Structures are given as C-alpha cells and as structure tokens.
Amino acid sequence: MGKKGVLLVNLGTPDSPEVKDVRKYLDEFLMDERVIDIPAFNRNLLVRGIIVPFRSPKTAKLYKEIWDEKGSPLLYFSEVQLALVREQLGPDYQVELAMRYQSPSIETALSKLRAGQVDSIRVLPLFPQYASASTGSVIQKVMGIVGKWPTIPNVSFVNSFHDNELMIEAFADNAKKYQPETYDHVLFSFHGLPERQLIKCDDSGKHCLKSADCCSKLTDVNQFCYSAQSHDTARLIAAELNIPREKYSVCFQSRLGKEPWVQPYTSDVLTDLAAKGNKRLLVFCPAFVADCLETLYEVTVEYGEEFKKLGGEEVQLVASLNDNPKWIQAMVQMIKG
Ligand SMILES: C=CC1=C(C)c2cc3[nH]c(cc4nc(cc5[nH]c(cc1n2)c(C)c5CCC(=O)O)C(CCC(=O)O)=C4C)c(C)c3C=C
Ligand SMILES: [Fe+2]
Numbered sequence: 001m002g003k004k005g006v007l008l009v010n011l012g013t014p015d016s017p018e019v020k021d022v023r024k025y026l027d028e029f030l031m032d033e034r035v036i037d038i039p040a041f042n043r044n045l046l047v048r049g050i051i052v053p054f055r056s057p058k059t060a061k062l063y064k065e066i067w068d069e070k071g072s073p074l075l076y077f078s079e080v081q082l083a084l085v086r087e088q089l090g091p092d093y094q095v096e097l098a099m100r101y102q103s104p105s106i107e108t109a110l111s112k113l114r115a116g117q118v119d120s121i122r123v124l125p126l127f128p129q130y131a132s133a134s135t136g137s138v139i140q141k142v143m144g145i146v147g148k149w150p151t152i153p154n155v156s157f158v159n160s161f162h163d164n165e166l167m168i169e170a171f172a173d174n175a176k177k178y179q180p181e182t183y184d185h186v187l188f189s190f191h192g193l194p195e196r197q198l199i200k201c202d203d204s205g206k207h208c209l210k211s212a213d214c215c216s217k218l219t220d221v222n223q224f225c226y227s228a229q230s231h232d233t234a235r236l237i238a239a240e241l242n243i244p245r246e247k248y249s250v251c252f253q254s255r256l257g258k259e260p261w262v263q264p265y266t267s268d269v270l271t272d273l274a275a276k277g278n279k280r281l282l283v284f285c286p287a288f289v290a291d292c293l294e295t296l297y298e299v300t301v302e303y304g305e306e307f308k309k310l311g312g313e314e315v316q317l318v319a320s321l322n323d324n325p326k327w328i329q330a331m332v333q334m335i336k337g
C-alpha cells in the first residue's frame, strides 16, 4: 500500500512585494477565466491593458505594508498549517501545499505526490465557502493536470466547508479574548464576488438574486450559493458566541470594477453603523483561513481609517484561523473524510 496523498491549496500571493512580482501575480490571477469571467479577448484587454498596469504599483505598496521577515502572511501561515497537518497525519500520508497562483505551484505539488506514488489524492481548497473563482478554479486546475497522467489515482475534493463545526468553534475561540459582547456591533466581512458569478452558479436559474432574501438564507435549493453559505457561516459563529441577530451584520469587501458585486458592501455598512452612533466594531473575515492582505490591510488599516473618519473609534479584527489547533483538527477531519 502506498501513502495517501493530500494537497492543500490556498489562493496565492506574489513572490515578493516588488512591482514586477505583483504584476506577475495579478496577471496570472486575473487572467483566470473563472476570476474575470468575461470573453477571453475582452479579459486580455481589461487585465493586461488596464488593471495590471495601473493596479500593480498600488497593490505592491499595500503588500509592502504587510510583508515581514517571514514573507507574505498568507504563505507563511499556510506553511505553518502544512507542518501542523503533517504532524497530525503522520507517516501514512504525504501532504503537499500549493497556491492556485504563483508559488508553490499546483503543478510542482502534484508532481511530488506523483513521484511519491500515492494511492489517492485528497484535495482541500482552503476556502470555506464555495465560489467558482476560488474553489472552482482550484478543482479545474487540478483536474486539468491529473487528467493527463497515464495512471490517475483516486482523486477527491472538499467542495466547501462553510459550516464545519470545528472551524466555527475556532473562529469563535479566536474572538473570545476580545469579549465580543463589549463591542457595539460585530461585522462578518466576506471577500466580495461579482453578482454575475452568483447567478452563474445557480444551476436552476431560479434562485440567486431572484428574490430579496434568496442569497441570504441557505436552503437545499441554493446550497452552493457563495452568499448564502457566507450568511450561514456568520449565523453559526454568532450562535456559538451568543451574539443576537440585531448585533451583527454580514457584508462583502474588496469590490473591483464598476459592475455590481454581492451586497451589502462593507464600506456602506460601516457608513450606516457610524451614522447610527456605533463606535467600536469587532470584525470577522471568515472567507479566509489565514490572515492576508484583505484582513491585515483592507480591514485593519483601510476600514479602520474609514470608520474613524465617519466618527467611529475602533475596528478590531479577529485573527484568522492561522495555527488555531481546532482549525488544524478541522483540516485533518476533512482530509480523512
Ligand atoms: C475579479 C476579481 C476578484 C475575484 C472574483 C476574487 C475572488 C476571490 N478572492 C479570494 C481570496 C483572496 N483574494 C485576494 C486578493 C485579491 N483579490 C482580487 C480580486 C478578486 N478576487 C485582487 C485584485 C486581489 C489582490 C489585491 C488587490 O490588488 O486588491 C487575497 C489576498 C492574497 C494575499 O496575498 O494576501 C485572497 C486571500 C476569494 C476567496 C475569492 C472568491 C470568493
Ligand atoms: Fe480576491
């Protein structure tokens, strides 16, 4: 019997915070047909003609703010998760880490599993809520590579884990030291997504964005809706911490471009909460399992400053799952299936 292969995949990050590496990263990321899901010719013009040239220098400055001696937080927290999962799983497993974009690449990680002659490969895309642009893209990439091997082992994927109990407890545990009940309001701020991508993922064509609350409630007819899964994650973390419904809001950050993205937008919710006199906010970002640019810069710095300009006093980020032992247990549980 060979070992059981495991592939952990997170989104990716530039190799360095220098403009040339950020350009390479954004180019690979945004040229993905599942991320900017428009016809190839238009995507090429938009990404290579406008977004990458104009955005790279700005994004590089932001990466410089969060980069430290260990490198990019997203990558080093992923490496810590890899080491802890390897330790928990022991010698019967070969566990590799990859990033969907840049390094370590999915190609390299899969070649290591192939060289290790593993019996099977369990792929865990590190995105709690399913989206075509994140989980879907990882699955397509892995299938594209493994599908060309002469011998294809048993391959299985974790499609989403928005309600994993250990993960919910891990987020709640990370928040306890801040005493959530002492804050005026709690925000669950998820990474945004173009509305078009929600609609595309509704195979029935009957639910997403068809009624006022379709995408804010998870039911058996919209089980893969990113928005509905996000609302459900928020509901479960709030329940774990006894946060009443009127004390929390769900919102979506990081909008890019002019078309509508999933709403409400985090900045609109901040404006509304400030106008209502809220001063101190506790913010969870449960679309990510590791701290990254979106949590450490966008929430902590950008939204923190924005909220203060609006009259608020504090935006406190709840740390991501990073090396939380319950999260490591959750990963092991999902790998063992
Ligand atoms: C069309 C654009 C984008 C879609 C769709 C999108 C979906 C999406 N992204 C993540 C997770 C992360 N995204 C991160 C950064 C980031 N995302 C976009 C654009 C889209 N994301 C850009 C342009 C960037 C780079 C930063 C910037 O220029 O603003 C990150 C951070 C990576 C890091 O190095 O720290 C993560 C993580 C998910 C889960 C998702 C779909 C739900
Ligand atoms: Fe993103």
Ligand SMILES: [Fe+2]
Pocket: 198, 207, 208, 209, 214, 215, 216, 222, 225, 226, 227, 228
């Ligand atoms: Fe929906």
